[in-house]
Structure formats: C-alpha cells, structure tokens
Amino acid sequence: MKTILVTRSSMPPMEEYIEEVRPLWESHWLTNMGVEHRKLEEGLREYLGVSNAALFTNGHSALECAFEALGLGKDGRDEVITTPFTFASTVHAIVRKGLRPVMADVRPSDYTIDPVSVESLVTERTCAIVPVHVYGNLCDVDAIQDIADRHGLKVLYDAAHAFGVRKNGASAASFGDASMLSFHATKVFNTVEGGAVCFRDPALGSELARWRNFGIEGPEDVACSGGNAKMDEFRAAMGVCNLRHVDEEIAKRARVEERYRERLEGVPGLKLIAPQPGVEHNHAYMPVFFLDSFGATRDGVFEALAEEGVGARKYFYPLVSDFACYRGRLDSSRTPVARGAAARVLCLPMYADLAPEDVDRICGIVLSCGGRG
Template identity: 45%
Template structure:
C-alpha cells in the first residue's frame, strides 16, 4: 500500500500561480516590500482583525522578530509543550525560558500556575495556541496587565482560527504565525507577526529589515526576515482556497471523531466551545488502558505505512540546552510529561481520501483489539 504521511501540503491549481509569477517577471521586483507583499499584508488584515500585519520569510523569524521588537529582557514564562522554535527563539534573543505546566483539557499553558513563576526578572509571557486551540487569553492578559508584562502568542498553528467571534491573532501584544508547507495555510515557507499597536508594527518592520529606518539611518540591530514576492504571490493564490481547505479538513476531523470516540484507551483532544478551528492537526491521547503504549502504536502504524507524529515529543524542558534550568526539573511538569508520552497526531490534510482515512481508523481499531 502507498504510505500515508501525517500531512501533505495543499497546492492550488498551478495555472493560478503562474499568472502571478508572470507579473513578478514583468515587474522584476523580487523582494523588499514589493506589490504582492503589500497586497498580501492588506488581505491578511481582514483575516486577523488587525491593521498591523508584518510578513516574514518563516515562522521562526516571525517569533524572534516579535520578541526583539518587544524589547524583552531576563526571563520569559512559557510552555514546555511546543515545537522547538518557541524556546529557541527566546534563547537566540538572550532570554531565559521559565517553564510552566499545561492544562490537561487543552494542552495549553496553565494560567493558574503563571503568577507563581513571575519574578523581578520576568518581562513577558510567551504562550502557544497548541494545535490552534486558544490559550486562556483573558486570564493570561489579566495577569500580564497586573504585572506589567508583555504577551506574545506563538500562533504558528492558528491561521484562520477565531475565538468568541474574533481572530485569535487579535489577542496579545504580538502574535507570530508560521506559513510553513505543513500548515493549514502555506506560502511554501513564510510567516507573519500581528502587532496590537502601530508602534509595535513599526518596530517589527524595522527589525525584519536589518534595523534600517531609511537610506542613511540604521538605529537598531535587525535581521533579514522579509518575505519574497514569490512567497507572497503564492499566499495570494492560497487565500482564495483557504475556506475550501478548512471545509475539507473539518470533514476529516468529524469522521475521525465519529469513528474513534468509542475506542477504549483513546481520548480525542476536543476543540473548545466558541472556536472556529482550522483543523490543522488531529491529536489523540493513547491512555494506559489502550492495548499498546503510544510509542508502540506509533511504531505499529509506521510498519503499516501510516506515518503519525508524536507531536510534541520530546518536551522542550528535556532538551540538553534547557534541561538544567530550575523550571525544567523532573516532576515539575507532570501534565506536560503525560501529554508528551501519550499524544499522537494522526494524518490530516485536504487530499486525504476517505479510503485512506478508513485504513488509518481500522488500523487503530485492530490494535485496540489485541
């Protein structure tokens, strides 16, 4: 049988992209805030309910640029349950991550534990909307306001997600997105920062362009995080298809929930009430009552050509560059450790056929019967 991978990038009809490429060839503008870059930023303002959108060339640099623009120092409270870009962005900016455990209900940072981790060196909270499910934004931002902290959301998974009628990117001082090929919305590689204030956008725009203010003034240290015209043009095409992509992902998500919900030892991570999801991931929790451990099920599926993903594993707090931090000590993060040992993301992407999805479901059912 053909292998089934955990994801597959959505690609629109090639002729739609070629038409825009011809315009790039005509203009010979390849980067540096060209016309497609400006058009995509403008279109995304509506998607994110914000006039302050800054495109970047990948999600990692979106996050590091936001952190730099926020002028953080010292310690930053964050989650151990995320992709490595979250903490690496902090470390690259000379900051110390302070890990706080997650909630078992949504696998996001537990807001009830944040205040106990705040010290005189704390400058921000960097929270992750895991699988695109919203953090406890109201509680987090209340804590931040009372302690004069910045809030930056790693929203890599959250393109198009709405919460209580608002874009999830309208929360926080900054939100950082990834448009990587594996995401629900992709520009091959790419990302964006959404800033709460115009001043924040100005800071992000300066940092992403080497710190250059004009032809003769370079007042801050920056990097090169600009999105190219090729990627921006591709994003313009992708936007036209995003709602169809979301609809197809929703169908796949619904079928998984219908067919897996009754299996002993398999719990499904819920989509919270009030959330319009993008259905980027389909995580299951493989509990101790299942016939196999999570890792054994992962290997068994792989042997059948079904490539799931232990997402996120290992915990960031266990990596060698962070493991010696006091907040990373064994036993301090029991919910995150449990999630890292039990979560398995099953394949989900718009082109996943009904037959292939049934093959995945049947494989899980068969292993449940052992």
C-alpha cells in the same frame, strides 16, 4: 501498500500561481516589500480581522523580531514564561534573544498553558508570557491577559497553529500585544516558508520593519542591528493564491476530523481533545492520546502505523525541556501534565485531501493495536 504521509502541503492550481507571478518578469522586483508582499499583508489583515500585520520569511524569525520590537529584556527583567509542550522554535527564540525561559505546565483539557501555573511562576524578573495555541486550541486568553495586566507583562502568542481560528468572532491573531503566525508548508495556510506578526499597537510596525530588514531606516540610516527576515515576492504570491482557497481547505479538514471522531471518539483508552465552546477551529492537527487502558502504547501504535506505510508524528515529543541542549537548565518533572501528554500523544495524518477510506484504514490500524479491530 499505499503510503500515507502525516501531512500534505496545500497548493493552488499551477496556472493560478503562474498568473500571479507573471508580472514579476516585467517588474523584476523580486523582494524588499513589493507588490505581492503588500497584497498579501492587506489580504491577511482583512481575512484575519486584525488591524496590523507584518510578514516575515518564517514564523521563527517573526518571533525573534517580535521579542526585539517589544523591547523584552531591555529593563533588566529577563524571564519569559512559556510552555515546554511546544515546537523547539518557541523556546529557542527566547534563549536566542538572551532571555530566560521559565516553564509553566499545561491544562489537561487542551494542553495549552495553565494560567494557574503561569501565575505561580511570576517574579520581579518576569517580563513576558509566551503562550502557545497548541493544535489550534486557544489558550485561556482572558485569564492570561488578566495576569499580564496585574504584573505589567507583555503577552506574545505563538499562534503558529492557529491560522483562521476565531473565538466568538475574534481572530486568534488578535490577542495579547502580538501574535506570531507560521506559514510553513505544513500549516493550514502556507507561503512555502513564511510567517507574520499581528499586533495591537501600530507603533510596533516600524520596529518590526527595522528588525526584519537589517535595522535600515533610510538609505543612509541604520537604527538597530536587525537581521534579514523579509518575505520575497514568490512566496508572497503563493500566499496570495493560497488565501483564496483557505476556507475551502479548512472545510475539507473539518470533514476529515469528523470522520476520525466518528471512528475514535468514545473508544476506551483513547482521548481526543474536546472542541472548545464558541471556537471556530482550523482542524490543523489530529492529536490522539493513548491512555494505559487502551491496551497498546503510543509507541506501539506509531510502529504499527509505520509498518503499514502510515506516517504519524509524536508531536510534541520529547518536551522541549528534555532536549539535550536544555539538559540541566530546564526540568520537565515540574510540568507533569506536559510530560504525560508528550508520552502519550500521536498526531495522525491530517490534510484537506485525505480520503475518507484512508481515514478508515488508519483508524482500523489504531483500533486493532488496542485489540478493538
């Protein structure tokens, strides 16, 4: 029985990576914003079409540093509106920065945050909105910016899933005051572990630089109690190499998704998220939602795939508001669309080199669970 994992990290040819890191044996400059760091930051600005980008050791640290750099909570307003249909990191970052997460519901069309729900939750204590481009699907960025402008709120996007996504040519990383990207090994573009903040106001650059490097301003000057969130040269070099191949990776993912859609689209009881008009997608994930009419539950399909050596992922389940650490503080009954999505979603294997025969096998197992084999 052939095992198929839910994802497989993209790697450049080994020789290419070795050539990229070889000069480090001459310079001995391994971290603290060296040559590879600068090369990757520049490369990303160009690729993403953003004017400002700062690298971090991972997406989560990038998010925490962005909260600090934006000064959230400093004026006494401490509520941040976000969504429970996300990875733990989004809400943990809010809580770890001493802010209070407020949960908006998501839209049934693409499971991104619902602007109507956001608007209803704004109070005089709200300081920011942290929307998530779930599965690489873009939030309603215009409606969110409109709410933020009318209420004087910052917008910090969790764009961990949205590397390379563009709407009418504009990068997903260009919206709001800032956007966090994750370069974790499982993402469309990876630096093994890594992340970035792309931002609008250039003044935010020096703030981010301080927060990621112990608050250090100069050899004898420390401005704030920052942590250590720097990306080292070996990871930056991995990014430099992977960036050369990312368009090809996304094109291959598009073909995998096409094959899935050919097999699963229109099957009664299965829901796939419709492509968003005007959006160039990155095909980061393959989420499928199992409705009652399918004839098998999400968990039943998950088990059947596991028995055949196929790894799928209940992503996002449970909702963040149902985590043990938030029990009694957050209430998932207030976000019924998110709760329904978490109960029904399964992300099927998705990576650039997933073979068409493997997609067919996975779909065969899924369909047979619903008696449609």
